[in-house]
Amino acid sequence: MELINDDVMALWKNALTLVIKQGEEFKDNDGRICLEENNLVLTLTESTPKISEPIERMIERKKWIYPSKDELSNIMFKEYQAPTYDYTYGRRIFSFGDTLDQINSFIIPLLKEDSSSRRAVIVLYDPIEDSNITNKNSPGIIYIQFRIKQNKLCLNCHIRSNDLFFGWPANIYQIYTLQKFIAEKLKIERGNISTISNSAHVFKDDLEEINKIIG
Amino acid sequence: MNEVEQKILQILASRPESEISTSDLVKQIFSQKYEEIKKYLYNSQKDQELIKHGKRNNARLHRQLLYHLNNLAKEDFIRVTRSEGKGEKYFVLNGDKQIKTDKEEKTKRLLESFSTIKTEASFLSGLEQYETEKIVKKFDSQNWLTKLNSYIIESPAQQDTKKIYELLTNLYPTYNDVIALNDFQTIIDKEDLELLTNFLKKIDIDTKDYDKYLNLIIDLTQVKNPIKLTDFLSSYANLEPLNILIIFQTNSKTLANQTRLATQIIKNFSEHKLRINIQNKDIHKAPYLLGRAGAYTFNDDDWTQYQENIKNKTIGICCSNTSIYIDVYKFFKEKHTYSEFRELLLKSARASLLATSMQRRKSDILFKTINNLNGHHTSKFFLISYNYIRLWNYGSNFIDLTNLQDENQKFERFRNLLESTMTELNEFCKAEETIFKSCGIPIRYKVVLSSAFERFDKEFMSPRTYKKISIKSLDDFYTETIINQIRQREDLARIFNGGDRVRFFRDKTFTSEEIISEFNFLLNTFNLQLFSYDFESLKGELTLNSFL
Numbered sequence: 030m031e032l033i034n035d036d037v038m039a040l041w042k043n044a045l046t047l048v049i050k051q052g053e054e055f056k057d058n059d060g061r062i063c064l065e066e067n068n069l070v071l072t073l074t075e076s077t078p079k080i081s082e083p084i085e086r087m088i089e090r091k092k093w094i095y096p097s098k099d100e101l102s103n104i105m106f107k108e109y110q111a112p113t114y115d116y117t118y119g120r121r122i123f124s125f126g127d128t129l130d131q132i133n134s135f136i137i138p139l140l141k142e143d144s145s146s147r148r149a150v151i152v153l154y155d156p157i158e159d160s161n162i163t164n165k166n167s168p169g170i171i172y173i174q175f176r177i178k179q180n181k182l183c184l185n186c187h188i189r190s191n192d193l194f195f196g197w198p199a200n201i202y203q204i205y206t207l208q209k210f211i212a213e214k215l216k217i218e219r220g221n222i223s224t225i226s227n228s229a230h231v232f233k234d235d236l237e238e239i240n241k242i243i244g
Numbered sequence: 245m246n247e248v249e250q251k252i253l254q255i256l257a258s259r260p261e262s263e264i265s266t267s268d269l270v271k272q273i274f275s276q277k278y279e280e281i282k283k284y285l286y287n288s289q290k291d292q293e294l295i296k297h298g299k300r301n302n303a304r305l306h307r308q309l310l311y312h313l314n315n316l317a318k319e320d321f322i323r324v325t326r327s328e329g330k331g332e333k334y335f336v337l338n339g340d341k342q343i344k345t346d347k348e349e350k351t352k353r354l355l356e357s358f359s360t361i362k363t364e365a366s367f368l369s370g371l372e373q374y375e376t377e378k379i380v381k382k383f384d385s386q387n388w389l390t391k392l393n394s395y396i397i398e399s400p401a402q403q404d405t406k407k408i409y410e411l412l413t414n415l416y417p418t419y420n421d422v423i424a425l426n427d428f429q430t431i432i433d434k435e436d437l438e439l440l441t442n443f444l445k446k447i448d449i450d451t452k453d454y455d456k457y458l459n460l461i462i463d464l465t466q467v468k469n470p471i472k473l474t475d476f477l478s479s480y481a482n483l484e485p486l487n488i489l490i491i492f493q494t495n496s497k498t499l500a501n502q503t504r505l506a507t508q509i510i511k512n513f514s515e516h517k518l519r520i521n522i523q524n525k526d527i528h529k530a531p532y533l534l535g536r537a538g539a540y541t542f543n544d545d546d547w548t549q550y551q552e553n554i555k556n557k558t559i560g561i562c563c564s565n566t567s568i569y570i571d572v573y574k575f576f577k578e579k580h581t582y583s584e585f586r587e588l589l590l591k592s593a594r595a596s597l598l599a600t601s602m603q604r605r606k607s608d609i610l611f612k613t614i615n616n617l618n619g620h621h622t623s624k625f626f627l628i629s630y631n632y633i634r635l636w637n638y639g640s641n642f643i644d645l646t647n648l649q650d651e652n653q654k655f656e657r658f659r660n661l662l663e664s665t666m667t668e669l670n671e672f673c674k675a676e677e678t679i680f681k682s683c684g685i686p687i688r689y690k691v692v693l694s695s696a697f698e699r700f701d702k703e704f705m706s707p708r709t710y711k712k713i714s715i716k717s718l719d720d721f722y723t724e725t726i727i728n729q730i731r732q733r734e735d736l737a738r739i740f741n742g743g744d745r746v747r748f749f750r751d752k753t754f755t756s757e758e759i760i761s762e763f764n765f766l767l768n769t770f771n772l773q774l775f776s777y778d779f780e781s782l783k784g785e786l787t788l789n790s791f792l
Binding site: 100 | 681
């Protein structure tokens, strides 16, 4: 299933509505019941999106502590990982395996060299660290692919398990900041952003709050 | 270290940039006495006799404080920056010294253990109003963002007491309440008694100096040499260490097979009026810690996860990041409502989440020692840690707005309130974990409820309102009052997911057989994870005959 919209709030609300209406019930390993849609693709076509609106709506709710835009952006761009974290996105992107800067050493030079390349992929999942039966903490975002289409930088992001209510607003903002960073380096415009969520879900416990967002 | 001297260091450490005068220190350290003196100094009649009396007492306080200030100056903990007027001296922490000797090294560590990291910004926790009303207090509020609250070290991984002592010496600045040495019986089994006794003596001094707790967890089901253990416990009892507590892990079957050992423990501990802390391993497997703030433990599932996946990769495991206490009696006395109480618990949870995430972000600086010891497994050290919300004076005497007369109904109402609030807290924690995980920072975040100990902060807390459980004989355990009291605690223990300790005050003389029977009864009959026998109320000297 794919939902396409040029407005980030509308896209988010439509996705939440879809999962609530059509999602299958599923019990996670903490015993919480979720409604799940498999392989949901959400594509944002807007050229200048009000990308942070879903985050602002979450912060407004005041029921939770939701990270600020600065914090979310830091998580994506900060190579340094405090020793108490199992992983951070920034570390996986800019210092994978403590060695590889996937953006500056690979994506940008590759797309500069070959604008039609379909190899511009960064991986956040590290099998050495994450493919461990007892490890419950592995990244939600598995890989991000960048492609230049009609001289615009498009982004596809595969999320293995995606809480559409709590997680997606942060994820869409984070990958947007990454897209913006690379587009500026390549001196081209930004194009579509697609998230491909293998398990797009919401928790039944959160339905009351979700309905407030959907309106 | 003397209590007054500790307070002086804590005050100076809280304002490391500024000098503080003797008068200011008198006002802060002897605040109650000074308030009394002020009544004389500024009496409304301006009676000169009263003023003189006040001045004399004020001078006495100054002399008393100067004695301690001079001690600290002699030890190079502090220095005089200047003198003014009639001998008014100003002091600062002696933080600039080059570290040369062991003693100075210890001075530095001691100061570090009291100091906050200056670069750490404070934040509005949302609890400010309640803090002003003295309803809420963060444990070690000056350091709660920069130190861990409690953790466990695995004794078997350490070679001997010398290694453990070195380890502890480095770890004092990293925590603010308690470290427990798990499976300490393995060290007792293999180490010479004299070395063990010396170790106890040294850590007794250090834990007093640092004003922190150390627990020795002894698993009686795993003891190989009961005679050696008896000798060790006898040395411990003779020393009467204030901040070193022993927790015995056992079950009824083991107790039945170790009556001789149990007799000796009862004899030694009761003679010295030391509490016997017993954890029922049949009820709860994960170890318990006892600090100043209260009892700590792990959920059995978390503990299993630690044992299966983390143990031996790290030096141990972090139990808690923070403790916040709520004076329930004061809260309801101020006419706050049930919904406000629920709101307060959620605010406390939010505050501890902010504190935990700040700690994690700065973990490379704050927990450098721990990180070095854990190597690349250090993230696992924090994998199952908790944040504690501790309740004080929460018994059935709390002020009930519904004016219920029946104690059981009151208790039931309060228990329901706690239970539903706990559900909300769990949902909040899950949501926050999901949020952070979704954003690419997987953090453990779990708030647990427990009770607070009076020693959390005696001056701050309202006087105890709940009834002590006093036992004179086994028969008492069959009385309706005692059974009700224990059943209520059992009931609460289901909500107090951070663990709880039930204390019994043992009255009158007894034989060791009687106490063993009582222990057996408690282990077999009730679902108490941890109980303490307190012999403080014993009167007169006990003779050996009492135990035979």
